[in-house]
Amino acid sequence: MPTKIILSSLILCIILLAACQEEEVETSTPSVTDSLPTASPSVVTLDAKVFDEGGVVLSGELITDGSISDYGFIFSADSIFDEYSDNLIFLEDPPKLGRFEASILSSLRGETTYFFRAFIKFGEETIYGETKKFESSGSRCPIISRIAPEQGHLEDTIQLFGKYFGTSTYSSSTHVTFSNQYSRIISIDDSVITCVVPETIVEHQHRVTVTSMGKSAAIPFSLYSPLIELIEPASATFGDTLKLFGQHLDHVAERNTIMLGNAKAEIVTSQRNSLEFIVPDELAENIPSLQLTSQLQTVNAPASFSIILPEIVNAPECSNAYEEITLEGNYFHPVSHQNRVFIEGVKAEVLSGTTQQLIVRVPFGPFPNGSGRIDIGVTDTVVTTEQQICIQDPWLMISNSLPFSFYGDVGTFTINNRVFVVSDPEDYQDQNLYLWEFDEETISWTKETIPFNVQHSGTCVGNGSKGYVYTATSTDNFWEYDPATTTWTQKPDFPGARRDKPTSFSVNGNVYVGLGTDFEPYFEVDYFDFYKFDASLNQWIKVSDFPNDPYTRGRTEASTFVIDQAAYVVGGARTTGSYSAWKYQPSEDQWVSIADFPDARNYTSAFSLDGKGYIANGSPVGGGERKECWEYNPASNTWSPFFDIGHKSRFRGFAFVINGTAYVGGGSGGRYDDLTEYELYKLRK
Incomplete structure (x- = not known):
């Protein structure tokens, strides 16, 4: 008994002593036993399960537990792994002993060998399992569930939602296209792509396609319609x-x-x-x-x-044709030639200008009333204004649309203030000559058919009551026109040789025809003979020949005018020395020389007015056309320059006087685009 008590007391003392020593350890230097390291956890790489439709499940096992911060798998197409560039898969579930798995359904290439191994992170240390491999069948096909927004603008940022997109923003294995244009990807994970609508697309409706590892999915997208x-x-x-x-x-x-x-x-x-x-x-x-x-x-x-429509606030009161004038106003087109200015409906040439001023060239005409309203247009609109301008030209163009094309044609004749022109029509396919009567009031013409053959090289003249035409044919070559009945009557043939472009005039009711040239023979024949047709006797009578200058050739298409029962023959020159002019006095059957014309000229037109004679236009021997007009004063036997006819030169035109007003028209300006043959000018009174 005492022995058991002693033993028990001894054990109690040992326990108390140990407790005291333990308390001291907590406040003193640690023991060697407490400083020994804890055993590290370990991981094993198991296997890979590959799916036919794409993707793989990787398996590993955590053998021992410990303080693991992360775990998962690393895989690569290369057996030498780099955790900074290869694919790392971190598992989110808390680590626990036993088997763990990771599904990889994107970012895999088909028919490619991949290497993989499990890993765990323990403190600062990464522990890997054994490296294994698998043969990839590729990734799962991307699935797009929605796009937000479904409409957008160029360069807008949009998002695609779905799965199997891939995991790397910088990887070339996944891309987004709008039709065939690549989009810039801002960020990407396996279920969300943030990208930009490319500015290079060319259509507003698209299929936005996500392509990952060669497999694609698409969803509609469109740009907003502008409003x-x-x-x-x-x-x-x-x-x-x-x-x-x-x-x-x-x-x-x-x-x-x-x-x-x-x-x-x-x-x-x-x-x-x-x-x-x-x-x-x-x-x-x-x-x-x-x-x-x-x-x-x-x-x-x-x-x-x-x-805003243009307006004209100031314009000159009068001007000559083809003169430059200044128009002032507002809202003119800043490009001067884009302004359209019309004077009496005729387009004027705009030379220069600003939005408030235009420099304009007045057109030639026609100005049948001697003045014109100024209108201005920009774009497709013409503004009618109240601005009027008078045309001061002595010769006023009253028409540029004659229904006939007069170029050295047969000529004109006047009967009781009725004017007739023998010429061919505007239609060049019609080779006939017609009789055209002029209506002074309406500036219009009436056409009549000529019932016989007449050549362009003929001539015509009126004797006050009838008109007469020499046809320049060999037979049936002289006809009389009665304006009262509009009928033609054949008269005795011209007794002289057939000729082209003879000269004709009428004094005291008698008709005179002479001069001219026969152009049909190989060697041309000039004629100087003259004949009188007495209408009352219906017969021809030979009169004095035209004076023949042995140093010059004959006269062809010479011009004539009649003053005080005397006829004057001018022009028709065929050589440079033929500038003489002559007066024929029927009462004495005599030719009298008058003052020479200023130059040797042919293809002129002539008329008489208020006791004076006029020679218009023509062409000097040697070529060129003239717009000038010369006045002959029989009292002083002198030639003086008169007003130019229009602003374009011409020759082979016609002239006539009706109701005390002179008219000149037709002729050629020497250029195919001059169109002078369709113009008619009137001398202002």
Whole structure:
């Protein structure tokens, strides 16, 4: 008994002693036993399960437990792993002993050998399992569940939601395209891609395609349609800046286009809800249609704007044709030739100008009333103004649309203030000659058919009551026209040799025909003989020959005028020395020389007015045309320059006087585009 008590007491003392020593250890230097390291956890790489439809499940096992911060797998197409560049898969579930798995359904290439191993992170240390490999069947096909937003603008940021997209923003294994244009990917994970609508796309509707590891999925996407709401101001002029308000406009000015009719406007600034543009100088319509192309779509404005119409506030009272005048006003086109100025409906040439001033050349005419209203137009609109200008030209063009083309044709004759012209029609395919009667009041012409053959080289003349035509044919070559009955009567043939372009005139009711040249023989034949047709006797009588200058050739298509029962023959020159002029006195059957004409000239026109004779236009021997007119004063036997006829030279025209007014027309200006043969001028009284 005492022995058991002693033993028990001894054990109790040992326990108390140990407790005291343990308490001291907590406040003193640690023991060697407590400083020994704890055993590290370990991991094993198990296997890989490959799916035919793509993807793989990797398996590993945690053998021993410990303070594990991360765990998972690393895999690579190379057996030399690099945790900074290869694919790391971290598992989110808390680590626990036993088997763990990771599914890889994207970022895998097909028919590729991959190496993988499990790993755990223990403190600063990474512990790997054994390296194994598998043959990949590729990734799962991407699935897109939605796109947000479903509509957008160029360069907008959008998001694609789904799965199997891949995991690397910088990897080339996944890309997004809009049709065939690549999108810039901002970020990507296996279920969300954030990317940018490419500015290079060319259509507004697309299939947005996600392609990962060669497999693709697509979803529709479209750009917003632009909307035009308002254009301000409602009226403007060229070069003004207008503002268009709307929605879904492109914020990059160069990607917007505004067409005003067929003219392209310059876009100055652009925002999503407005843009500014300049009214182009090339605008062709006063109220142009406005077409906007933005976001790769074209829309029409429900309402456009209008061009402010020009106005003329000051113009000269009078001017000559072809003279430069200055028009002052507002809202003229800044490009001078885009302004259209009309004087009495005839387009004037705009030489220069600004938006407030135009320098204009007055047109030749016609100005049948001697004045004209000035109208101005820009784009497709002509503004009728109240501005009038008088035309001061002594010779006034009253028509430029004669229904016949007179170029050295048979000629004219006057009967009781009725004027007739023998000429061919405007239609060049019609080779016939017609009789045209002039209506002075309406400046119009009436055509009659000539019932016999007449050549262009014939001549005609009136004796006051009838008209007579020499046809320049060998037979049946002289005819009489009665205006009262509009009938033709054949008269005795001209007794002289057949000839071209003879000269004719009438004094005291008798008709005289002479001179001319026969152009049919190989060697031309000039004639100087003259004959009188006495209408009362219906017969021809030989009269004195025209004076023959042995040093010059004959006269062809010479001009004549009659003053005080005497005829004057001028021109028709065929050589440089033929500038003499002659007076024929029927009462004495005598030719008298008068003052020489200023030059040797042919193809002139002639008329007499108020006791004086006039020679118009023509061509000097040696070539060239003239617009001048010469006046002959029989009292002083002198030639004086008269007013030029119009502003274009011409020859082989015609002239006549009716009701005390002289007219000159037709002829050629020497250029195919002069069209002088269709013009008619009137001498102002």
